[in-house]
Amino acid sequence: MxxxxxxxxxxxxxxxxxxxxxxxxxxxxxxxxxxxxxxxxxxxxxxxxxxxxxxxxxxxxxxxxxxxxxxxxxxxxxxxxxxxxxxxxxxxxxxxxxxxxxxxxxxxxxxxxxxxxxxxxxxxxxxxxxxxxxxxxxxxxxxxxxxxxxxxxxxxxxxxxxxxxxxxxxxxxxxxxxxxxxxxxxxxxxxxxxxxxxxxxxxxxxxxxxxxxxxxxxxxxxxxxxxxxxxxxxxxxxxxxxxxxxxxxxxxxxxxxxxxxxxxxxxxxxxxxxxxxxxxxxxxxxxxxxxxxxxxxxxxxxxxxxxxxxxxxxxxxKFAPFVPHELRLNRKSADLFDELRHRDILLHHPYDSYDAVVGYIESAAADPNVISIKQTLYRTSSDSPMFRALVDAAQSKEVTVVVELMARFDEASNIRWARDLEDAGVQVFHGIVGLKTHCKLALLVRRDPDGTIRRYAHLGTGNYNPNTARFYTDLSLLTSDAAITAGVHSVFNYLTAHSESDDYAPLFVAPLTLAESFIRLIARETEHAKAGQPAHIIAKMNSLLEQSVIEALYAASQAGVQVDLIVRGICAIRPGLKGVSDNIRVRSIVGRFLEHSRIFYFANAGEEEFYCGSADWMPRNLFERCEVVFPVKDAQLCARLRNEILAAYLADTVKTRLLAGDGKYHRVRETALGKSLPAFSSQDFFMRVAEGKASADDIPKLPEEEQPKPKVPAKKVSSRRRVAAD
CATH class of the missing domain: 3.30.1840.10 (Polyphosphate kinase middle domain)
Structure with a gap:
């Protein structure tokens, strides 16, 4: 340059x-x-x-x-x-x-x-x-x-x-x-x-x-x-x-x-x-x-x-009170576990009540058919019903909890939780030396009515904290999927015994497989774009800083991949630079609720893939913590992620700021594009959905200039140029 x-x-x-x-x-x-x-x-x-x-x-x-x-x-x-x-x-x-x-x-x-x-x-x-x-x-x-x-x-x-x-x-x-x-x-x-x-x-x-x-x-x-x-x-x-x-x-x-x-x-x-x-x-x-x-x-x-x-x-x-949507089971299901044997459940907090996650742990504690409970705790509330449920469960079940002692500014309370849990008979571990345990996992082993020993899991993007769940946006997956729950079981073995597996598929696990998996998926989109096949990346997270991921996104942009990033906080990538990041757009949404969910979408030549998890694209998440990113497989849940959740975030014109190449942010309504867009708040929309007053059909369609469209691959920029100026 x-x-x-x-x-x-x-x-x-x-x-x-x-x-x-x-x-x-x-x-x-x-x-x-x-x-x-x-x-x-x-x-x-x-x-x-x-x-x-x-x-x-x-x-x-x-x-x-x-x-x-x-x-x-x-x-x-x-x-x-x-x-x-x-x-x-x-x-x-x-x-x-x-x-x-x-x-x-x-x-x-x-x-x-x-x-x-x-x-x-x-x-x-x-x-x-x-x-x-x-x-x-x-x-x-x-x-x-x-x-x-x-x-x-x-x-x-x-x-x-x-x-x-x-x-x-x-x-x-x-x-x-x-x-x-x-x-x-x-x-x-x-x-x-x-x-x-x-x-x-x-x-x-x-x-x-x-x-x-x-x-x-x-x-x-x-x-x-x-x-x-x-x-x-x-x-x-x-x-x-x-x-x-x-x-x-x-x-x-x-x-x-x-x-x-x-x-x-x-x-x-x-x-x-x-x-x-x-x-x-x-x-x-x-x-x-x-x-x-x-x-x-x-x-x-x-x-x-x-x-x-x-x-x-x-x-x-103040903002008008909001009552979240309560999970309703199929009327033919005997209980939550019966429901999970037939379908996965995806919850979008705080719009979907966190009571369902609390209920999952409380039901496990009370159910005599549940044999063991394993859970990670990074941050929780001082009066957590989950904490009480784990203590109660320890009286009759095998209960293992991995408590992260070094959750910044929550260290003192986590020390108290660890000691109280140990006193109640819970097996308490503190993860891997040198790594923070940041993944959000709760694994149950249950003897079902048919005599089968089956695993059930909760995997989330947010902490097990019912208080913050009222104003943090997060996602929860409840599942009995055999592959996913087996992967969660392997992660707990890693956390308690440092037992490393060659493959945690279908999960991506930091610091073992997560970074290379994301870079591989980005590279796959790059190859699809070069071959003229559908290629699109949408990634929502709190922060984006890891240089190797940024370089992979720059390469994808140069190949013609449309990259839409929804990054609430720190973002080191520069979008819209000619010949470097022409096809990258970065949005930040700051509003009533703290955007905390992590969602990753890859078009994959028409075979779309969706992932959620606890990790941002930061060095600490990819290499210095134990993190888990999990796939969402169910077609209906994928449709919800694509057509309702991600679509609403990309259509937001009220609380969205767009990042320019100079590092400055501008509200959408302050740009030339914003003048032609209706006022649409994604968070307000999600509240209306929870109240049964809106659906994906109510999301405004993006104008032509905002639609992802094929781009002629730009001339490749050297790796030296991608990192710094000459």
Whole structure:
């Protein structure tokens, strides 16, 4: 590629750049006035929570690499230091947009709607009395004011704990200059304190740290408070240990969780109005550069606005409640197992109720004919009915559970589940050393009424978590297919005994067969296109980053394969580049529900194949985790995937953003194409389908320019060009 080319210098979009683009799409939902007001607040809170995790993992990792002396140029063509510099500028800009959304859009609209977050000086007498009473009764007993001096060193501020810094001066004459005081805001209390309202329909709150600041003088008697400001420190939250050297993986993870709370500081958030001396003292104490200080134009930690969403009793400012479709068995079936002997069941959550999956486990636990249960657990809820069912089942059956201890930020709860399950008599394993167990499998062995010992399986794209299943889109397959269930059995042998099989067919299993299987399927479509046969790839996932897969997709595009990618988050591929990716389109859908399902379609010269599973096209999923991708065989279920689910996603014009070759995303309605398309939301459509008010016939037909059509194979681009510029 010569210097005069208008194409990007590199054919891969940077991972972190792409992630920031994703979080901007979430912020767009907070800015979108077509969303209910409190839902917009929720989206804003999600952007802040997302950014927290990004900084404590990705940015912290970059800082660690730089500190370790890495100067290598990555696949995106930049060094870690260059990546960090670009990211820092991007994150400061993003934070400015977050607070502009809160200050200029959401807070005024909330105030007008009667949901008010007020400062102390805005409170009436009654509200002040109630707030003071709450402070004296609930808050003051939990506070530990600290003054920094030689006898009282700077306290160990925990990761993301909200604190108040105060610049103090002794009232007694002849004392030294100002000193710093620090008060940690108790995490056990609500960040937004409800207040008595002055009129019906109004809901008033005061921020907890504002209430504490107002009463700070009572904690520092003998001092004059010169200035005060809320702040928060984000720390490196990566876990560092060698699993091969650990005597007990469970104990090692538990120990490292304590270290996470005390990792190196990587960001300081502090109110913009803070005195310069406070900022400087904090920055020096936490050993941060100036660019690691983020000055906020409002409340520190916008993720706590999620409490406003949950605490304001205003259903009129939220999405209308949605009741999912309940699974109905054939009226001739005696039970779920009888049904599965006659047909496979495909569930599309949250539109199809997750109760069917919970019921599958609960039925197995209660059924005396079920001999054994095996299940993987990556993340689950604190009150999981599945957990209770497994405990009950262990009293009379062989129950084996593979618990992933290192599911990020769920490590502590998973340690508790593992111990409680073991206490109940469940055989608990932690998978393969060095690999996370991310596959979603539940295998039952049952003696059926005809005397046959038969396997039944659930295979999914999402975690066994009934709570998140209400707002994550995922797919579940319930089946008694002999080949699939035998493959699941082999996967459990791999997880519990590291027993590797030469073939897990019809399943693809990472890190053993998954990557090569996907590349083989992409290559097969490439050959079909060259031969003039039907060739089309549709792939829906959370993230796309693996370079070998991207190169295979570029080669497919050059051969004339139409490639439609539906990627919610990170996407490193550049679509629409002349001679490279002309036939690749990338969509991202961000809406009411978190798009989490993974679906893979291959036209295969008319012999279509459909796969679903737990894996994205990311290096970690393909090579560093145990993942399972499974085929959907039943013709009716394939038709549903093709004509209803994938067709609706590809027709979405309301929540879809299209990725351009420069790495930027644009709403469909902002493009020339969008002007000719009807407004169609895939998620709204799926809800109507669940309610029996819509069908695949209601999906708008794509205009001619959007229809997949044969392309003349482009001149092959060299492998060197596919990776980077000359």
């Amino acid at each position: 010569n210097a005069r080319s208008t194409q990007p210098q590199n054919l891969l979009i940077g991972r972190d750049e792409s992630w920031m683009q994703f979080n901007r799409r979430v912020l767009e939902e907070a800015q979108d006035t077509s969303n209910p007001l409190l839902e917009r607040v929720k989206f804003l809170a999600i952007t802040a929570s997302n950014l927290d995790e990004f900084i404590e993992i990705r940015v912290a990792g970059l800082l660690q690499r730089i500190e370790d002396g890495y100067t290598d140029i990555g696949p995106e063509g930049v060094t870690p230091q260059q990546t960090l510099e670009a990211l820092t500028e991007d994150m400061h800009s993003f934070m400015t947009q977050q607070y502009a959304c809160w200050n200029q859009e959401l807070q005024p609209a909330l105030h007008e709607a009667g949901v008010r977050v007020l400062g102390w000086n805005e409170l009436g007498d009654t509200a002040k009395e109630a707030a003071t009473s709450f402070y004296q009764r609930e808050v003051d007993p939990l506070l530990t004011p600290i003054t920094i001096d030689p006898a009282h060193p700077f306290p160990r501020v925990l990761n993301k704990a909200l604190c108040i810094a105060l610049l103090l001066r002794r009232k007694r004459k002849g004392t030294a200059g100002p000193v710093l005081g620090v008060v940690t805001v108790p995490r056990a209390l609500p960040r937004l304190v409800p207040l008595p309202c002055c009129s019906p329909g109004t809901h008033d709150f005061i921020l907890l740290h504002d209430l504490i600041e107002k009463h700070a003088a009572g904690m520092y008697r003998g001092y004059e408070i010169l200035s005060k400001a809320a702040f928060r420190v984000t720390r490196n939250s990566n876990l560092y240990f060698q699993e091969e050297e650990a005597r007990s993986l469970l104990e090692t993870v538990r120990t490292e969780l304590h270290n996470r709370r005390k990792g190196d500081a990587v960001r300081l958030e502090i109110e913009r109005r803070a005195d310069a001396e406070i900022i400087d003292r904090l920055r020096i104490n936490f050993e941060l550069d100036e660019l690691q200080v983020y000055r906020t134009d409002g409340p520190v930690n916008l993720s706590r606005l999620m409490n406003l969403y949950s605490d304001a009793p205003r259903p009129d400012l």
